[in-house]
Amino acid sequence: MKKLTFDSLIVASPSQKSANQFKFHPKFNLITGPDNSIGKSTLTKLLLWTLGCEPGFDSTWKTTDSRCILHFVVDDTAYVVGRSSDSVVLREAGAAPERFDKVTGAYAKRLAEIVGFEALLPNRSDPTVLETPPPAYYFLPFYIDQRRSWSGAWNGFDSLQQYANWQRAIISYHTGYLLPKHFEYAALIAVEQSAAKTGKKSIERIDGAIAVVQELAPAVKSASVGQSVEQVITEISEDVGALHQKLDRELQNLAHVREQVAQLSAQRQLLETAAIELGEDYTFAVENTSGDSLQCPLCGTLHSNTLIERSGLLADKAAAEEGLRVVAEKETATREKAAVHEERVRRLRELIDSYADRFEDSEMPDDAGSDFITRLSSTAIQRMAFATKKDTETLVAAREKEGRRLKGLQQKLISKDEKENLNQRFIDLLRANVDSLGAAGVNLSGVESPLNYKRVFGSGGAAEGTRAALAYYLSVHTMVQEAENEAMAPLVVDTPNQHEQTDYNYEAALRLIKEKAQSSQIFLCAMDTEVIQQYKDLGKTIWLEPGKRILQSPQFDQIWPNVEQFFVMPS
Secondary structure (H helix, E strand, O other): OOEEEEEEEEEEEOOOOEEEEEEOOOOEEEEEOOOOOOOHHHHHHHHHHHOOOOOOOOHHHHOOOOEEEEEEEEOOEEEEEEEEOOEEEEEEOOOOOEEEOOOOOHHHHHHHHHHOOOOOEEOOOOOOOEEOOOOHHHHHHHEEOOOOOOOOOOOOOOOHHHOOOOHHHHHHHHOOOOOHHHHHHHHHHHHHHHHHHHHHHHHHHHHHHHHHHHHHOOOOOHHHOOOHHHHHHHHOOHHHHHHHHHHHHHHHHHHHHHHHHHHHHHHHHHHHHHHHHHHHHHHHHHHOOOOOEEEOOOOOOEEEOOHHHHHHHHHHHHHHHHHHHHHHHHHHHHHHHHHHHHHHHHHHHHHHHHHHHHHOOOOOOHHHOOOHHHHHHHHHHHHHHHHHHHHHHHHHHHHHHHHHHHHHHHHOOOOHHHHHHHHHHHHHHHHHHHHHOOOOOOOOOOOOOHHHHHHHOOOOOHHHHHHHHHHHHHHHHHHHHHHOOOOEOOEEEEOOOOOOOOHHHHHHHHHHHHHHOOOOOEEEEOOOOHHHHHHOOOOEEEEOOOOOOOOEHHHHHHHHHHHHHHOOOOO
16 A cells, blocks of 8 residues: 655755754654754654644744654655645655645645545535545544644644534545445535526526516506407517517526625625624623633633734634625625616506507507506516526436436445444454453443544543543554555654653553554654663664754854755756
8 A cells, every 4th residue: 555654854944044854764764852842743743733733833833934844655655745834845756846825725736646545525515516625634543642642532733623524424435334436426515506596596597587577567467468469469569579589688687787786785784793702702801801811701712812812803803804805896796786777677668668659559459458568478487587597497306316326326336245244343443452451441332433533532530531531543543554555654652651651661662663664664752761761772763862953053144045946846
């Protein structure tokens, strides 16, 4: 199967005039030092950040405005990726560099192609649009964060909520419950759903047009005009027919514009409310509090209330007000457009009504009235509208039927027995790992698959809970390896000695990490203790001294020219 390996990392901060570079072992990398707060976690986060993840740096590191360049290999193909803020430059060996302005969209697709990550997620605003998610969703099972990952799974990165209910699809894909073919079907199903959605909107517009026609020009009842209707129809000239067609178009346009007015009005009201609430939030943050933090009165959580956050409220308020201005202008313009269509409808009706004088001597009953021609036109319009609506409804039904057929094929990709075998495999792995780590106090009775991770976390005491979390991660890692849906990324474990583990349990954890991750490159962050001495000879030890941060001034002049040049794209 494919394998992703990190070769080296260069990091440089032009604002601080400092830089550093690190070379990695293809199998085992121990990042250690004599105490905490020396940059172990930051170094591993930089690896993933450079590739497009958002691991959540502290405020001190964010001020460095650093640029990173990572050399990595997928199977036998070498790549270099550099990141500066949200801008990414990717270069495959022997190919021209590619620049991306953000880590989503085109870059996410490109990296997914490289590592064989084929999962797709529905866009939050339009579920019929499927997207390749950012790199974080690929790296989730390979990264154990120092703080967040030991208390809850699948949350090692920021900005994961850009997709709704993503956990089931992503976890199932990583662990083999969903095959790449599943997402091929999902893309086809999305096409059918999108077509059906478009058809339904068309039906709604047709219904709106019919309502406008019925309001402005009631249809002729065939029983009310007697035998003269056919005679009148045959005498209508080509000019009148052209007027009917124009009236038809104008009435449909009027219905569409009125719908736009309603939508813009709703958007304007939402933006008005948002601008007011953001202003009130800023006032509260400035006038009713003191210090750089706020405590939620409901849950007690402390929220940052620094100048940056307060400025962000003003920026959001300004953005809302600007959006309000734009929407209000569009609403005004659209209302003016509707008035133009209404005036055109009125004029066309007058022109059509003028032809009624030509048929004053026709044998029509009195209740047909002087607007017979207009109502006759309405009859034709409604007939065409109903015919179009029927055709569209047939198309929608066909699209929905095809979507159901594809859904059935998708569900047959993995049988019920295969899913049960995967469940049993996961439970066997989890129990074996829990036993190896001595976490017997953890209750696994409600755990049936990798999706039940919340039942693993929070079970048992703090120390046992941490070992159970590691058992879960390593079980998932094995499932990912056996599924072979993607390249195996390096396993990054940040500080497994959480919640005062004994030396015996800590050593058991390290030993299990080593045994279970033979197929992957490993990055292990740990304090320099007696327990980890035996692991220093497995690969490479990166020693970080107190006071010698990741960024060092003496190396800047040597490193920076190459970093700066990397981000300059050839003309």
